[in-house]
Amino acid sequence: MIYVIGIGPGSYETMTHEAISAIENSDVIVGYKTYINLIEDLINGKEIVSNGMKQEIDRVKKAIEISKTGKIVSVISSGDAGVYGMAGLVLEMSEDEDVRVISGVTASTAAASVLGAPLMHDFCHISLSDLLTPLELIYKRVELASEGDFVICLYNPKSNGRPHYLEKAFDIMKKYKNSSTPVGIVKNATRENQEVHICTLDTINYELVDMLSIVIVGNSSTYIKDGKIITRRGYQL
């Protein structure tokens, strides 16, 4: 049996009880090193299979192999396993294994709670990583989401290999969104070294953003009140 578990954005408090029980129930934990480290205290004495980034297919093969021996295996993702995580791949690759996906708090909702309430109306997730997605399609989604006045949560906003995608995405958003639209940057939400920056579409400092950050850009009803970002849902006050 294979659990695919979202362990949340980082702190023990933001993990679900279901995720904790599934980990406790498991014989073997499979995951990316950084995420295994985040749950160290929960996995003492269990067999650990960890490897690096970009080795997802190997990781799933290994998990399937182990589950065939009758052991209970947990494949770990950060946040929610079904949001740019391991859930899809495990389901795609499994044959007759019993796979259970266990949801977690994803980075956007964790960051939103830190920023205030920016996701009160229709929003979308766009990953700026072009490792598995053509760049033109990413920009097209940024364009159409902006035209549609969605609040936009940018995952994987920046890495050394692609430092300018975020700036380009902002240029596209500026065609449709007002330059004073609130923007929140949260780095390491709910983890050690959490950082929060609130700015606007035209005052963002791109240097503050890295791969450990998520960027949330408001819609036409988003404003800043007492240092918090709020998207109006439409209540008449």
Ligand code: SAH
């Ligand atoms: N499955 C994860 C997303 C993995 S993609 C989830 O549901 O959250 C990795 C990207 O998620 C990072 O580049 C970053 O943009 C975002 N992310 C994950 N954890 C984060 C955290 N604690 N704080 C800020 N951003 C985070």
